[in-house]
Amino acid sequence: MNYRHLFIYFLTLFPIAPGLYSCKSTKKEASAYVLTQDPPFSILEAYSQPWTAGIPEGGSGIQLHITFETFSEDVVIQTFFFRNKKTNAQLSPQNRNKYVGYFTNMVRGDVIMDSDPLEEAKNSPPKAFPFDLKDDEAVIGYLQQGEVKYTLISEIEQKPMLAYPQSNTKNTP
Template identity: 30%
Template structure:
C-alpha cells in the first residue's frame, strides 16, 4: 500500500497584510474623475507620498474592489488611476435608449471597507501588502 500526501500553500498566506510595513506614507488621498466624453469612463485618481526608502518597489493598489498599477511620479510620489463602472453609457444612433455595460465587481483578495486600500510592494524580493485608509480630496482641479 502506498500513501501520497500533498501539501498546498494556502492562498490567504500569499496575501498577508504586514503588521509593521516598511514603507511609511506621509500623505495619501484620492479624487473622483470622469471623462468629459459620454461613455469615456470614470474612477479615482489615487495620490501617494512616501517617506524616502530605497529598499522597496511600489507595485499596485487594491481600492474600491479594483486593482491598478501604481506609477512613479518622481521623488517619493506615486499615482494610480482606478477605474470604476460609471460613465460607460453609450447611446443608440437616435439617442432614445441608453445601452449600459454590465456592472461587474472584480474579485480581489482583500475585504476592504469604505476608503480602505491595500498597497502591494516588493521588499527583499518578496511581495508584501500594507493596508491604508485614503482621504477623499474634495478640491476639484479645473482645466483652464
C-alpha cells in the first residue's frame, strides 16, 4: 500500500472516529439506569397536578406527589423522572411518608442565539432522557445501602390544574 492510499484512508476515517466514540459513551451512560423490579417500598398514592401562576412571569409546571405506604429505613428517596424531566424529591412537611417533585416549565436562558454559527456552536446539546416513559409513568431514584437504584411506577392519576390567582400588588382598600 502506498502512502497516497494510506493518506486517503486516514482522511476518511478521521471525521468518522469521534462520532463512533460518542455513540459508545452514550450507550454506556444510558445503561447506568437499570430499573429494579421489586423495590423496598410500597406506594399508597401517586398523582400529578399541573399548575400555572396568575401572571405570565410566574411560570407553570407540574407537581408529582407520591405517598409511600411502607418503605425500609435504609431507603432514601432522591429523584423523580417524569415527562422527560428530572427533579429532586422533596419530603412533604405535612406527611413524612409523602414526597413531592416540582417540575417547572422554564425556557432555557443560557442558549446563545446568534447570526454567527460559531457563537451558536458554544451551546451545550441537551442531555438525553434516560427513560422512555408514558405520561402516566414515573421513575423513582432512591439510595439503598449506598447504591443508587431506580424503579418504575405506573398509573399516576392526573388531577385538575391549579390556577393560582393573580396577586394584587396595589394597596387598595
